[in-house]
Amino acid sequence: MKRTKTIIVLTLIVLVFGAALYYLWQKNQQDPVTYTTETASEETITVKTVATGSILPKDEVLIKSNISGVVEEIFVEAGEYVKAGDLIAQIRVIPNVSSLTNAKGTIAINQTALQTANINLQTQQTSYDRQKALFDKGVISANDFEAIENSYLQAKQSVEQAKINVNTAKQNYDIVKTGTTSGLGNIAQTQVRATVSGMVLDVPVKEGNQVIEANNFNEGTSIVSLADVKKMIFEGKIDESEVGKIKEGLPLEITVGAIEDKKFDAVLDYIAPKGVAENGAIQFEIKGTLQKIDSTFIRAGLSANASIILDKVEKVLAIKEALVQYDSETKKPFVEIQKGDQEFEKKDVELGISDGIFVEVKSGITKEDKIKVWNQVQGVPKYAQEN
Numbered sequence: 001m002k003r004t005k006t007i008i009v010l011t012l013i014v015l016v017f018g019a020a021l022y023y024l025w026q027k028n029q030q031d032p033v034t035y036t037t038e039t040a041s042e043e044t045i046t047v048k049t050v051a052t053g054s055i056l057p058k059d060e061v062l063i064k065s066n067i068s069g070v071v072e073e074i075f076v077e078a079g080e081y082v083k084a085g086d087l088i089a090q091i092r093v094i095p096n097v098s099s100l101t102n103a104k105g106t107i108a109i110n111q112t113a114l115q116t117a118n119i120n121l122q123t124q125q126t127s128y129d130r131q132k133a134l135f136d137k138g139v140i141s142a143n144d145f146e147a148i149e150n151s152y153l154q155a156k157q158s159v160e161q162a163k164i165n166v167n168t169a170k171q172n173y174d175i176v177k178t179g180t181t182s183g184l185g186n187i188a189q190t191q192v193r194a195t196v197s198g199m200v201l202d203v204p205v206k207e208g209n210q211v212i213e214a215n216n217f218n219e220g221t222s223i224v225s226l227a228d229v230k231k232m233i234f235e236g237k238i239d240e241s242e243v244g245k246i247k248e249g250l251p252l253e254i255t256v257g258a259i260e261d262k263k264f265d266a267v268l269d270y271i272a273p274k275g276v277a278e279n280g281a282i283q284f285e286i287k288g289t290l291q292k293i294d295s296t297f298i299r300a301g302l303s304a305n306a307s308i309i310l311d312k313v314e315k316v317l318a319i320k321e322a323l324v325q326y327d328s329e330t331k332k333p334f335v336e337i338q339k340g341d342q343e344f345e346k347k348d349v350e351l352g353i354s355d356g357i358f359v360e361v362k363s364g365i366t367k368e369d370k371i372k373v374w375n376q377v378q379g380v381p382k383y384a385q386e387n
Contacts, residue, residue: 037338037370043318043358047311048253049245051286053236055256055302057227058289061196064220068213069093069190071205076224078203082194089192089223091211103173110169114162117155124155198226201300232290232298234266234306240275240282246308247271252288253307256298264298266290268308311353318358323371324351335365336372344372 072092076082128148135145202225205211214220234254238246252266270287277283288306290298324333333351336344347369352360365371 034342035344036373038320038323038373039370040317040319040361040365040367042315042367043360044314045312045316045318045353045355045358045360046309047353047355048307048309049238049242051236051238051242051306051308053234053286053304053306055232055254055290055298055300055304056235057201057229057300058231058233060201060225060227060300061198062222063088063192063195063224063226064214064222065089065091065192065211066213067091067093067190069211071207071209071211071223072190074203074205074207074223076200076203078200080200081198082200082226083197084194086194087191088194089205091190091192093190103169107166107169107173110162110165114159114166117159117162121152121155121159124152128152192223194224194226196226196228198228201225201227227300229297229300230293232293232300234286234288234290234304236286236304236306237276237278237283238286238308240284243271243275243284245310246286251309253309254288254290254304255307256302256304258302259296259298262296264290264293264296266306313353313360316352317361317365317367319361319365319371321354321357321359323373324349324359325374336374337365338370338372 069091071089073090075087075089082088128151131140131145131148134140135142204222204225209221211221211223212218234252246268248268248271250268252268254264254266256262256264266288268286268288270285272285275282275284286306319335323335325335326333332348334346334348337347339345347364349364350362352362354360
């Protein structure tokens with residue numbers, strides 16, 4: 001029994017020794033570990049953050065009616081250019097019964113006042129003629145005659161004013177009834193005209209639609225919206241995690257989804273002081289004015305992305321960020337420079353800005369240095385490297 005155990009132990013020792021020899025033999029048959037290298041290059045590095053939004057006119061003007069009624073005719077369509085003063089629409093007035101009745105009553109009141117003024121004038125005329133004859137004969141004094149004359153002149157003035165009031169009341173009646181009156185000419189309220197020059201973006205009403213006048217209690221019905229499409233802005237939103245990195249005056253690169261292979265320059269000129277909660281995150285509104293878009297027509301409302309350029313360096317020495325290693329103790333960045341066949345030397349580097357792919361190298365290496373790709377070994381699968 002004791003002899004059997006001894007044989008078993010010796011057999012296990014021989015097997016383990018043989019397996020170790022076989023393993024060492026297999027290792028010697030593998031190709032030697034070879035690290036690849038890369039060199040630095042000259043790059044333009046841009047650090048940016050992206051905001052989503054749309055393209056809108058900088059100034060959009062809503063043209064409204066000055067009187068309530070029904071749209072009788074529209075003279076423009078969306079997409080047309082108009083100048084300030086051009087006729088846009090014609091409104092047919094539907095008179096308000098109450099206003100019409102009040103206007104008629106005002107005419108009657110003023111006509112009565114005119115009749116009273118005429119009667120008073122006749123009385124004053126008679127008194128004036130009689131007193132003038134006495135004054136001419138020297139019967140009454142000049143002071144007495146002047147008082148009579150002043151009363152007569154005031155009576156004449158009252159008649160003239162009463163006539164003006166009657167005419168004004170009649171004009172008001174015409175305006176209430178038809179929206180215009182004689183003498184208004186081009187300023188007739190039934191004619192809606194453009195107040196600025198620009199492109200017609202939208203015509204929200206149709207012929208036959210009822211419109212309400214703009215006043216202190218109502219914004220009124222918009223007939224058309226106008227804008228200068230050569231002055232456009234980007235309006236979008238940026239997350240709270242990024243808003244602290246931006247400031248007014250930063251350059252923007254605008255890309256419009258509907259316009260391929262073209263970027264538009266802009267300047268960030270507005271950042272909302274207050275954020276709005278959307279989908280569980282706080283979003284801040286931003287605006288940027290587009291520059292030099294004379295040769296390109298951008299339709300209002302197109303979706304767009306704005307790359308906000310936080311920092312940018314041009315034609316600087318750079319390496320791939322994957323080549324950089326960090327000292328476990330000092331946390332300082334370094335790379336390994338090739339000095340011989342698969343021999344590398346540690347070299348500390350001073351880094352600048354990074355775009356996530358390339359990082360600027362301010363000092364530590366030259367363009368000719370061959371840098372070790374420390375996380376990739378030539379000819380050996382990545383899983384084997386890790387193991």
